[in-house]
Amino acid sequence: MKSYLSRISLSLLLAACLLLVPACGKGSNHALNETDQPIPNEDVQEPPVEELEQQALYKSPFTGMPLDEPTTQRPLAIMVNNAPQARPQSGLGGADIVYEVLAEGGVTRLVAIYQSGGDVAKIGPIRSIRPYLIELGESYHGITVHAGASNDAFAILQRQHKDDLDEITNAGPYFWRDKSRKAPHNLYSNLEKLLEGAEKRKYSIQDSEIPTYTFRDSNDPGEGDPATSVEIKFQLEKYRVSYVYDAESKLYKRYINGEPHKDLDTGEQLTCSNVVILGTDHKVLDDIGRLSINLEMGGEAILLQNGKVIRGTWIRKADDVIRIIKDNVEVPFYPGKTYFNIVPNKPDFESHIKLE
Numbered sequence: 001m002k003s004y005l006s007r008i009s010l011s012l013l014l015a016a017c018l019l020l021v022p023a024c025g026k027g028s029n030h031a032l033n034e035t036d037q038p039i040p041n042e043d044v045q046e047p048p049v050e051e052l053e054q055q056a057l058y059k060s061p062f063t064g065m066p067l068d069e070p071t072t073q074r075p076l077a078i079m080v081n082n083a084p085q086a087r088p089q090s091g092l093g094g095a096d097i098v099y100e101v102l103a104e105g106g107v108t109r110l111v112a113i114y115q116s117g118g119d120v121a122k123i124g125p126i127r128s129i130r131p132y133l134i135e136l137g138e139s140y141h142g143i144t145v146h147a148g149a150s151n152d153a154f155a156i157l158q159r160q161h162k163d164d165l166d167e168i169t170n171a172g173p174y175f176w177r178d179k180s181r182k183a184p185h186n187l188y189s190n191l192e193k194l195l196e197g198a199e200k201r202k203y204s205i206q207d208s209e210i211p212t213y214t215f216r217d218s219n220d221p222g223e224g225d226p227a228t229s230v231e232i233k234f235q236l237e238k239y240r241v242s243y244v245y246d247a248e249s250k251l252y253k254r255y256i257n258g259e260p261h262k263d264l265d266t267g268e269q270l271t272c273s274n275v276v277i278l279g280t281d282h283k284v285l286d287d288i289g290r291l292s293i294n295l296e297m298g299g300e301a302i303l304l305q306n307g308k309v310i311r312g313t314w315i316r317k318a319d320d321v322i323r324i325i326k327d328n329v330e331v332p333f334y335p336g337k338t339y340f341n342i343v344p345n346k347p348d349f350e351s352h353i354k355l356e
Contacts, residue, residue, distance in 0.1 A: 060116040062096035062140070064215030064335035067116065074207045075115040076194055077137025078145040081125040082108050084238060086185040087256065088264040091123035098272075099136055099340045102282065104289035106235035111136050114191055115210070122265060124188035126167065126175065129153050132293040134162065139295075139321045141207045143198050147175070147187050150290055163203040171197045211321045214332040218250075222334070224308030231354040232277060232341050241341065243275045245307045252304065254339065273336025275304040276324060278314050279349035280342055293342065295322070300349045305334050309355060 058067040062075075075096075080089055082100070092098060095112035103109045111133055114120065129146035131153050137144040147167040149157060157164050165171040167187060174197035178186045198205060216222060229244045242255040251271040254261040260269040278301050281294040301314040303324050312326035322340065324331045343352040 059215070059335075060096065061210050061212035062113065062115055063337060064213065064333065065116065071116065072206045072208045072210065073115055073117065074198075074203075074205055075113050075137075075140045075142035075210070076145055076191065076198075077140060077142035078112045078114065078123055078189075078194075079127050079129050079133060079147075080110040080112050080123070081127040081185055082110050082239075083185060085182070086125045086127075088262045089124065090188065090264045091120045091190070092270055093263050093266065093268060094118050094120035094123075095337065097140070097338050097340065099342065100234070100241065101133065101136070101293065101342045102234055102291060102344070103130060104291060106239070106289075108234050108239050109133065113137070113140050113142060115140070115142075117191075120191055122188050122190055125178075125181070125185045126187045126189060127184065129157075129164075130291070131156055132291070132295055134164075135295050138162075139211070139316065139319075141210050143194075143203055145189065145194055147184075152285075152290075163198070163201075165194055165197050165201070170201065173197070174200075213321070213323075213338075214330055215335050216332045218335055220334075222306045222308055224303075224305075224310040226307060227304060227309035227355050228307055229356045230275065230277070230302075230304055230309075231356075232343065233352050233354075234341075234343055243272075243304065243339070245304070246271075247307060250306060250334075251336070252339075271337070272339045273305065273334040274338040276314075276322075276338060276340045277302040277353055278322065278340065278342045279345045279352075282344040282346070299345065301325075302353065302355075303331055 058070045059065060060067055080092065092110070092112055094114065096115050097113035099111040100108050101111065109127060126145065126147050128148035128150065129144060130150050134144055134153060134156055144162065144164040146164065156162065165174060167175040174193045175187055175189045177183065178188055195205065229242060232241045238257060240257050243252040244255065245252050251273060252275050254270040262269050279299045281297065283292040285292055296316055298313055298315045301312050301324050303310045303312065310326060310331055312324050312331055314322050315325055316322045343349065
């Protein structure tokens with residue numbers, strides 16, 4: 001009798017297990033929760049970013065980050081206001097490359113290069129252009145975006161029939177003013193509107209010969225001496241810029257006058273994978289303080305990446321971007337965004353830089 005009951009108990013247990021096959025069968029990779037919804041197997045993990053980079057068939061020419069498809073999108077080179085009244089700006093976090101360069105009077109201007117896409121709803125405030133800023137934008141084969149120009153820059157744009165979008169002369173409908181800020185620190189646009197404006201002006205939107213940087217593998221320890229931060233003084237004290245390395249994210253956080261440089265709309269601090277500092281010859285042209293900046297002769301350069309500093313030189317060949325060279329070889333960037341900082345060679349290059 002006892003044996004018979006045992007067999008009945010065993011049979012009932014087996015029947016109960018059969019009713020729960022989705023939960024306890026050997027072929028299942030999921031358990032059930034209280035709402036009978038599958039719980040993903042914790043052993044299934046997404047591949048790390050480094051592996052995705054290696055597997056990617058296509059990469060951004062300016063950031064080295066993976067792309068779903070190849071891109072020949074022509075860049076937009078946008079002149080962004082960096083006056084204290086214009087900060088914090090909008091949309092800089094969506095740029096592939098950002099340059100900070102002196103303008104007249106010791107103030108600096110930003111040139112933000114957008115190419116790899118992304119949803120950037122608002123970019124600016126946008127300001128005027130100078131001849132050397134035209135050079136920087138065109139080195140990436142970009143369409144320059146600005147609001148007005150110095151006399152010399154305007155002459156270049158008109159006489160050489162440059163592809164540019166100027167809020168004042170040829171593309172006003174593709175910009176807007178933000179009433180919450182005072183002019184002239186309140187002019188904005190976005191990628192969608194600007195590309196629409198470029199098509200309206202019948203500019204080429206595609207370019208199959210866009211310059212491409214070389215990139216390291218993310219796991220490459222790199223080279224150079226340890227350096228976790230740098231402070232850069234362009235000219236005026238209120239334009240003191242710092243980059244501090246965060247080992248966890250492997251990114252450099254950007255600061256202005258000791259305060260985090262944040263995006264107005266997202267509230268996120270601006271970061272990058274590579275920080276470049278270039279020394280160039282600056283020449284004052286007039287009483288207003290307008291400058292000529294030599295972006296062709298090359299010179300001293302410092303590159304910070306992965307918590308290390310590399311000292312080398314910069315070069316720029318015709319129809320190409322500025323590149324960093326050491327021992328006659330181009331130094332690769334790490335995948336991600338790059339910030340270039342152009343300082344005068346006077347009194348000397350090192351006087352503008354404080355490394356720690």
